[in-house]
Amino acid sequence: MRILVTGATGTVGRHVVDQLLTAGVTVRALTRNPETAALPPTVEVVRGDLDSPTSEMFEGIDRMYLLSLGDPKAAIDRAKNAGVQRIVTLTSAVEDEAHQATEQAVEHSGLEWTHIRPGMFAANLLDWAEGIKTEGVVKEPYANARQTPVHEQDIAAVAATSLLFNGHNGQTYALTGPESLTKKEQAESIGHAVGLKVSFDELTPDEWRTTSGIPDFVADWLLDIWQQATVTPEPVLPTVEDVLGRPAKTVCQWAADHVGDFR
Ligand SMILES: NC(=O)c1ccc[n+]([C@@H]2O[C@H](COP(=O)([O-])OP(=O)(O)OC[C@H]3O[C@@H](n4cnc5c(N)ncnc54)[C@H](OP(=O)(O)O)[C@@H]3O)[C@@H](O)[C@H]2O)c1
Structure with missing residues (x-):
């Protein structure tokens, strides 16, 4: 299985990369600056911008971790056309129109989806x-x-679990510490x-x-x-422990x- 991690150099995405590598899957990381990304050598690093997504970014990808950035529709369409089957989004517990638009676009795509909505990092x-x-x-x-x-490693662990395993399709996970x-x-x-x-x-x-x-x-x-x-x-929510089987x-x-x- 090959998983695309957008925001792979970010606070959460960097841990998603590590946790997917530990699970033994092939990871492709999207970044606007491969020169400074400092990702592990086994990662397929791809230069790209979610504001101008290309079909090549998604070729050979089965599942994707998607940051909510700008208008996600073009990226989601290209991902679907390329054969991506599952998208796990990172949005937020705080209401935000852009995040809501991302979640809706992913749901309307017909692909499998899970939304990760953390509170304060x-x-x-x-x-x-x-x-x-x-x-x-x-x-x-x-x-x-x-x-x-909530610890960024816990957010990443819930995202990685939702990417790797079945049983999370259609779930919205609000996360706290x-x-x-x-x-x-x-x-x-x-x-x-x-x-x-x-x-x-x-x-x-x-x-x-x-x-x-x-x-x-x-x-x-x-x-x-x-x-x-x-x-x-x-509020203190039990979601991290419910999904991971260990305390946040x-x-x-x-x-x-x-x-x-x-x-
Ligand atoms: N901080 C909080 O308390 C909190 C709480 C809930 C939700 N959130 C949400 O968390 C998200 C941020 O996640 P994070 O903290 O893990 O990331 P981050 O540390 O803010 O890093 C941003 C990431 O986005 C990538 N990026 C930015 N613009 C891009 C573009 N146009 N195309 C492709 N990649 C782009 C950057 O990659 P490159 O620079 O390598 O290209 C980088 O990996 C936001 O949506 C925020 O609303 C934050």
Whole structure:
């Protein structure tokens, strides 16, 4: 079996590649920059752009992991014409028109499909790495926002399982981590895992907006999600364990996998 991984250099896709290789299947990886992709030597690396998909990208491919990028219809049509039988999408638990359009296009293709809809990636906590490394502090608003960060390896494992095995066709898997932690508790978990004392310095939304350097529309979007999570904690879902048969990884386990980023 040959599986195409789009977003193969990304946070989740890179782990999808590794897990498929471990399972012994042939992996083709799509990237716009093969020169910098740094993928394992056994991967068939193909230069390509999902904004202008070619039929060649999909030739000989049986199944595909599809990131939701732009208008996916051309890629899905070409994949289907080339003989691809199954598509596993990476979209999001947060409602988003582009992600919904991707899911619908895949469903309308008539191919087998599984949608992977993660909540907040634990990998987003890498945004705290610089502050933790240099000052031992996280400076953000909404210290009491309760979130359920999910390890990128767990997202990839659910995607890889859905690609490799039967029984996942037509399923939509909303994924979270195994615990609901305030942002302050997440900072403490990272500190515990990496052996540093990490404090949380709570900023007002405006203080954070002016110091973060994040574009206003992204800042507004994040502030809204965080504020909501102070009122309604993000749920803890059992999906990772249900699909994989083992517990989802905690923030502490995630941080232990990223010690080098925080020290
Ligand atoms: N962060 C979160 O908390 C969160 C939560 C839920 C869902 N998500 C979703 O996760 C997705 C991102 O996944 P990720 O974090 O694994 O990826 P990522 O680390 O953001 O990397 C982006 C990937 O997309 C590829 N890419 C970008 N534009 C492309 C194009 N035009 N054609 C082909 N490939 C292209 C890049 O490949 P090359 O550069 O090698 O070409 C790279 O592998 C987004 O859709 C996001 O909405 C994120």
